Amino acid sequence: MILPVTDADDPRIADYAHVRERDLVGRQGRFMAEGEVVLRLLASRLGTAGGHRLLSLLLSQAQAARLSDVIAALPEEVPVHVASQAVMDEVVGFPIHRGILALGAARALPEPAALLDTLGERALVVVALGLTNHDNMGGIFRNAAAFGADAVIIDVACCDPLYRKAIRVSVGASLVVPFVRVPNAGMLLELLGARGFEVVALSPSGQEVLSHLARPPRVAALFGTEGPGLPPELMARVRTVAIPMATGFDSLNVATTSGIVLHHLAGV
Amino acid sequence: MILPVTDADDPRIADYAHVRERDLVGRQGRFMAEGEVVLRLLASRLGTAGGHRLLSLLLSQAQAARLSDVIAALPEEVPVHVASQAVMDEVVGFPIHRGILALGAARALPEPAALLDTLGERALVVVALGLTNHDNMGGIFRNAAAFGADAVIIDVACCDPLYRKAIRVSVGASLVVPFVRVPNAGMLLELLGARGFEVVALSPSGQEVLSHLARPPRVAALFGTEGPGLPPELMARVRTVAIPMATGFDSLNVATTSGIVLHHLAGV
Incomplete structure (x- = not known):
């Protein structure tokens, strides 16, 4: 589900705001993955037993175009936020050249x-x-x-x-x-x-x-x-x-x- | 030769100012080494044929006290600048917890x-x-x-x-x-x-x-x-x-x- 974002303050992408500061506080079972290789690996494992869940993506427009195959294969309910590089940089708080972020919910650690x-x-x-x-x-x-x-x-x-x-x-x-x-x-x-x-x-x-x-x-x-x-x-x-x-x-x-x-x- | 420094603008330590920015420009045959292990390694090799030269040290007061054996073994002409941690942080441009910097002149690369x-x-x-x-x-x-x-x-x-x-x-x-x-x-x-x-x-x-x-x-x-x-x-x-x-x-x-x-x- 592709959702264009034009405003860095859009509440739908609040989870991506100030990524570095967010790293330092408790992440409460969530993780942030970056880059194409990691995203493809994560997407290929979705739905496997006991696996992680993908909560949403934030992609630059250029990366969204390149990753159309990955997006098409995702479950329909996963929001794919697409922003200009400038908006994406503003949200995360630094120039994120890779233009690919994924927010996930970690599987529970086994005993x-x-x-x-x-x-x-x-x-x-x-x-x-x-x-x-x-x-x-x-x-x-x-x-x-x-x-x-x-x-x-x-x-x-x-x-x-x-x-x-x-x-x-x-x-x-x-x-x-x-x-x-x-x-x-x-x-x-x-x-x-x-x-x-x-x-x-x-x-x-x-x-x-x-x-x-x-x-x-x-x-x-x-x-x-x-x-x-x-x-x-x-x-x-x-x-x-x-x-x-x-x-x-x-x-x-x-x-x-x-x-x-x-x-x-x-x-x- | 221990030289106390109390002012971040002291011209004798100008080579240590804004270390990160300095990394990005041409270093003209000089290098900057950090930390105790590297300093001890460097000091132990001084005077060997074709080796690097040590131009000066910048140490925090705490590290200068700890490294008295290294300092005593250095050639007398090497300036050892000693500053408070606060002055040292101000000079280099970031909190340099290790408190140990050495400026060297690299040996010429052999053919x-x-x-x-x-x-x-x-x-x-x-x-x-x-x-x-x-x-x-x-x-x-x-x-x-x-x-x-x-x-x-x-x-x-x-x-x-x-x-x-x-x-x-x-x-x-x-x-x-x-x-x-x-x-x-x-x-x-x-x-x-x-x-x-x-x-x-x-x-x-x-x-x-x-x-x-x-x-x-x-x-x-x-x-x-x-x-x-x-x-x-x-x-x-x-x-x-x-x-x-x-x-x-x-x-x-x-x-x-x-x-x-x-x-x-x-x-x-």
Whole structure:
């Protein structure tokens, strides 16, 4: 349903006003997706069981013309607001060159046990603990999707994978890869252990070398923050794995680390 | 030489004024480094042959106290300007919480042939073509340093690895890993071929699979932009290598890709 908008104060597009400020307050189960690749991914998954809902679109006139196939395939009740680039920039509060915004309602997060119970005998799970950087969170989801990880588990200290920037950096992967939140590391290990998951924690001080690690059928790869890393009491309870690096520059970004680890685990 | 500064308009710190705007104009061989890790790396390499020069520092009072060991080890003639956090924020034009800025003069870029002629019989070179994103450029240098690559070659279309953000994302690696610029891909292949380098280009449509690639003693790994990728006429002249990914989400960030490839090449 295409709805032309000519006034930045039009109440029908109030949800898109001042997008950056809106990012900072509680989003109450809503998310904002940007750009063509993410929109096409989101649109292709609508109507799947337990999926997200698309509440509305805000497109520049140029993008609305380009995306006519996507618009035609949407359910009729989804409002597609179309504005000039100038009006769109005024509404969102900055020059939004991509000209594509989508407002969605996130599916409810499943219970961790319920999600894990859906996984097969061969399963790959990514675990992120204490990650507060949206670039890193988005990068980890992008890698999880690229290497076919079955799920991502985050803890309560992690930032929201459905924050606008995290969705963008993930190229939409955080809208697609199922994820759950666990309250603490103890419950995490209990949930995974009870289901036969081998837990491997990445750390510069890890006892095993990644390239020699045989892939366990059910495996969970744990990543902590780049600075402090994973807590010692957690490290003591799991297998620890290191990526050997050049002396004098022992430093990898955590999202890059996840890519290296998932490439290894997915391929062996 | 510690020089207290109490006035944001003090001409001695004019080089630090409006840092963000300054990033956008020609930097005429100068670079700006931020943060403790990068400063320590830079300071540890001063005086090495062909290295960068440190022109001055601007530190908050709190950081100057913390970094007294670094300051004491600097050549006496390097001015260390120390200001309150408020004055520092006013000078640079935004709240600079890290409180650490260093202005340097970049070493002259070597000639590509001259740099390649210094490499050993076993050598790993990273090549980036057409990369305009400073995050990706910084990430590639960080990975090059972490996995001990001997040099980075970029083309004229690439952004500057010594741009402030690229240095920051590289955690200083772009100040440490030698790099050169080549005018075009033809000259690149000529330079590498004449020195016995096996050239492998990463591409989703690559003919070989990365995990099966045996490490050639002298190898150059080529990375292009995420969208268009490497030009077909270049791909036709080199070995092409793919990283297998999950169907439906065939997408990796180029810096992450470089991490996966360098991990493989460095370890085999």
